[in-house]
Amino acid sequence: MNLRKLPGAVLTLAAGAALGLISAMLAIELLGFAPAAPGSIWQSRDTSPDATAHPYAVAHYLLQGRLPASTDQTHEFSADRDQEGNRISAECTYALTGKPDTGHWWSLSAGSGTRGSDPHSTFLTSSDAVRNADGTLSVTLSQQPMPGNWIRPPTPGRYMLIYTVAGFSAAGDAGAVPPFTLNKVRC
Amino acid sequence: MARLYWIFTSLVLAIAVHAGYVLVAPSYALHRSLDALVAEMGVNRFFILQPRDQARLFPAFPPEHVFGACAFDLADTKIALSANMPGGMWTLTIYSATGDVFYTLNDTQSGTGSFTVSLSLAPSLVDMITQAGTEDSVNITGWEVNTNEPTGLAVFWIPVSEEAMRADVINTLGVTQCRPDSSPS
Numbered sequence: 068m069n070l071r072k073l074p075g076a077v078l079t080l081a082a083g084a085a086l087g088l089i090s091a092m093l094a095i096e097l098l099g100f101a102p103a104a105p106g107s108i109w110q111s112r113d114t115s116p117d118a119t120a121h122p123y124a125v126a127h128y129l130l131q132g133r134l135p136a137s138t139d140q141t142h143e144f145s146a147d148r149d150q151e152g153n154r155i156s157a158e159c160t161y162a163l164t165g166k167p168d169t170g171h172w173w174s175l176s177a178g179s180g181t182r183g184s185d186p187h188s189t190f191l192t193s194s195d196a197v198r199n200a201d202g203t204l205s206v207t208l209s210q211q212p213m214p215g216n217w218i219r220p221p222t223p224g225r226y227m228l229i230y231t232v233a234g235f236s237a238a239g240d241a242g243a244v245p246p247f248t249l250n251k252v253r254c
Numbered sequence: 255m256a257r258l259y260w261i262f263t264s265l266v267l268a269i270a271v272h273a274g275y276v277l278v279a280p281s282y283a284l285h286r287s288l289d290a291l292v293a294e295m296g297v298n299r300f301f302i303l304q305p306r307d308q309a310r311l312f313p314a315f316p317p318e319h320v321f322g323a324c325a326f327d328l329a330d331t332k333i334a335l336s337a338n339m340p341g342g343m344w345t346l347t348i349y350s351a352t353g354d355v356f357y358t359l360n361d362t363q364s365g366t367g368s369f370t371v372s373l374s375l376a377p378s379l380v381d382m383i384t385q386a387g388t389e390d391s392v393n394i395t396g397w398e399v400n401t402n403e404p405t406g407l408a409v410f411w412i413p414v415s416e417e418a419m420r421a422d423v424i425n426t427l428g429v430t431q432c433r434p435d436s437s438p439s
Contacts, residue, residue: 076260083264087271095276116354122276129280129353132287134311134409137355140345143314172343172413174316190316194415231314233413234343234360 099124109144109245147227149249157220159254163206165247173232177220189219281352297327300432302424318417320424322410324432329404332374334435339367340426344412350403357399372435376400
């Protein structure tokens with residue numbers, strides 16, 4: 068090979084390797100991630116073995132040092148935007164409302180979503196949440212303590228909500244879909 | 255022509271790096287994570303996950319919840335996982351070394367809190383050809399689980415509503431055994 072062409076060849080190979088690495092990292096972050104229902108702010112990763120993006124969805128959890136939940140037993144959903152489509156920020160106060168199914172165990176938490184950080188600050192679960200008289204649930208997300216159901220976001224900045232639900236009788240149980248809407252109260 | 259060759263080579267390299275990263279990096283990350291557990295707790299032995307390991311492996315679950323685990327190695331032996339679960343909700347999830355779930359069980363599916371799950375390595379193709387009667391075997395038969403993955407992690411999860419109940423749940427789950435099983439198949 069002509070030595071004058073060597074730098075170009077090395078550069079081309081390096082570009083190929085970089086392309087493969089970047090596309091893999093993007094695919095792991097984006098593939099297998101779908102809304103829980105049309106128009107819902109809640110999204111989940113399908114880690115079931117027959118999912119088309121199975122290796123990418125599982126890799127997302129493993130690279131964070133986590134084990135993926137079994138889709139037969141528990142479902143995990145996340146939301147990083149409010150109903151208006153704006154990123155959730157710890158500088159704002161939000162009202163989370165909905166009517167979770169009483170037949171399931173569930174947990175709500177706020178996490179930074181970044182590896183190595185304190186992933187979840189506080190938890191609200193089906194066993195300690197206080198429901199309204201009509202069975203609905205009202206939760207305030209705020210840095211300041213609030214009366215009633217309260218979740219404190221992690222460190223200042225953007226964060227995401229995690230909804231974990233378990234105890235369903237069959238795969239595709241409608242009760243597993245997050246029933247919550249998230250609205251900004253103030254910033 | 256030479257330029258085409260290098261573009262083609264770089265695309266092949268991109269595909270190889272992409273596939274390599276997706277298939278190898280996550281498994282390596284899990285291996286590193288589990289190696290730390292195995293070094294501390296050993297293989298084929300049941301243990302309650304320490305809070306730091308629980309927060310690392312299952313950060314979406316409240317810290318008062320109880321996780322028990324057994325890092326298994328089926329290369330030389332079958333494993334018997336014997337549990338006596340408390341009343342209420344619980345799950346058992348068995349992961350392969352690559353993070354895939356290949357067996358799950360919960361309180362409603364089991365119908366009992368006391369059970370033994372037998373884990374063993376699936377017979378090889380040669381074994382299946384040479385041993386009579388194996389054509390009727392299935393991968394999962396009741397409490398018998400055959401897998402192609404020699405190593406992995408079995409995880410019990412019990413949600414606990416109050417911190418004060420955690421010690422009792424740990425005591426109950428703590429008698430779970432994960433041990434080599436010498437009984438015939």
